[in-house]
Amino acid sequence: MTDxxxxxxxxxxxxxxxxxxxxxxxxxxxLYSLAGLAVCMALLAFWxxxxxxxxLIALPIRAHMPPGAKLIAVGVFSPFFVPLKVLMMAGVLLxxxxxxxxxxxxxxxxxxxHEKRLVLPLIFFGSLLAYTGIAFVQFFVLDKMFxxxxxxxxxxxxxxxxxxxxxEAILGLYLAxxxxxxxxxxxxxxxRMNMVSIDKLKDFRGYFIVLSFVIAAVLTxxxxxxxxxxxVPMCLLYEVGIWAAQLxxxxxxxxxxxxxxxxx
Numbered sequence: 460m461t462d463x464x465x466x467x468x469x470x471x472x473x474x475x476x477x478x479x480x481x482x483x484x485x486x487x488x489x490l491y492s493l494a495g496l497a498v499c500m501a502l503l504a505f506w507x508x509x510x511x512x513x514x515l516i517a518l519p520i521r522a523h524m525p526p527g528a529k530l531i532a533v534g535v536f537s538p539f540f541v542p543l544k545v546l547m548m549a550g551v552l553l554x555x556x557x558x559x560x561x562x563x564x565x566x567x568x569x570x571x572x573h574e575k576r577l578v579l580p581l582i583f584f585g586s587l588l589a590y591t592g593i594a595f596v597q598f599f600v601l602d603k604m605f606x607x608x609x610x611x612x613x614x615x616x617x618x619x620x621x622x623x624x625x626x627e628a629i630l631g632l633y634l635a636x637x638x639x640x641x642x643x644x645x646x647x648x649x650x651r652m653n654m655v656s657i658d659k660l661k662d663f664r665g666y667f668i669v670l671s672f673v674i675a676a677v678l679t680x681x682x683x684x685x686x687x688x689x690x691v692p693m694c695l696l697y698e699v700g701i702w703a704a705q706l707x708x709x710x711x712x713x714x715x716x717x718x719x720x721x722x723x
Contacts, residue, residue, distance in 0.1 A: 488561045495557040500550035509542030512549055513622070516629060519601035520620065523609045530622040537623045548630060552593065556586045577651060577707060585644045588696075592640030593633045600636070600688045601629065607684045632685070635678040639693050646700025647707050657708075660701050667697050 507515065517530060532538050551558070559582045567575060612618055649655045655663075675690035 484565060488565045492554075492558050492561045495561075496550050496554045499553040499557075500546055503546055503549050503553065509546045512545045513542050513626075516545065516597070516626070517622075519597065520605050520625065522602065523605040524618065528619065530625060531619050532623070533621045534623055537621075541623050541626050545626060545630075548633075552590075555589060556582060559586065580707075581644055581647065585641060588640040588643065589637040592636035592638075592692075595640075595688070595692070596629070596632050596636045600632065600685055603684045603688065604680065604682055607682050628680070632679065636689060639674065639678070639689055640696060642693055642696040643700035643703050646697060647704045650701075650704035651707050657701065657705060660704070664697070668694050671697075 503509075503512065520530070521528070532541070534540075563578050563582060567578070609618070646660060650657055650660060671690040671693040672686070674693070675686040679685040679689050
């Protein structure tokens with residue numbers, strides 16, 4: 460048995476904690492998470508304010524409505540609860556890196572050194588990809604989708620969407636794209652944890668293309684614009700994931716992996 464193997468086994472020595480201490484640590488992390496979320500919501504409530512957030516997310520559809528037209532509120536309490544819902548979701552999005560860090564901090568004592576080096580970059584890039592997916596929806600997908608819907612809407616129909624149903628629909632798209640854009644992270648984790656080899660990931664390309672279009676058909680509205688807007692980036696991000704996985708394996712491997720990689 461090599462010295463490096465002994466060192467890897469000793470990394471976790473003394474890290475075992477009683478069950479009660481785990482519960483206390485979990486409680487602390489949850490409280491830190493809630494505190495961070497509360498701070499983010501307070502900042503967003505101050506600027507741009509719940510009304511400002513509603514105005515922002517309504518820009519794509521209002522661009523395709525008649526001049527002066529507004530979204531309507533059918534429910535009695537919709538003008539109050541819908542902005543509050545948007546504020547909460549925006550707070551979660553703003554606090555996402557902090558929330559992911561708290562989750563990492565909870566499990567960090569049970570991770571090896573090379574695994575800890577892997578997690579923080581994944582938190583950063585995972586948050587960045589989620590933000591990219593949501594921005595892609597806000598500034599591209601919604602505009603093209605509503606333009607398509609407007610083009611096929613009969614002239615005798617006046618499109619006056621309800622704010623509650625509109626917010627629910629676009630929040631679903633934000634979630635779908637934010638999760639779908641995590642494809643590189645999933646690929647990196649599968650490869651780094653030795654669950655799937657890089658060669659098998661490359662061989663799975665054709666199947667993943669079909670899977671991407673199936674997922675897009677399920678998660679997006681029944682229009683070709685939004686389906687293509689989700690499926691095509693997923694296919695591209697899969698390729699990015701394969702490339703990133705090779706880099707992560709190279710720079711965050713265990714001592715044994717690095718010794719094997721160094722062999723001719």
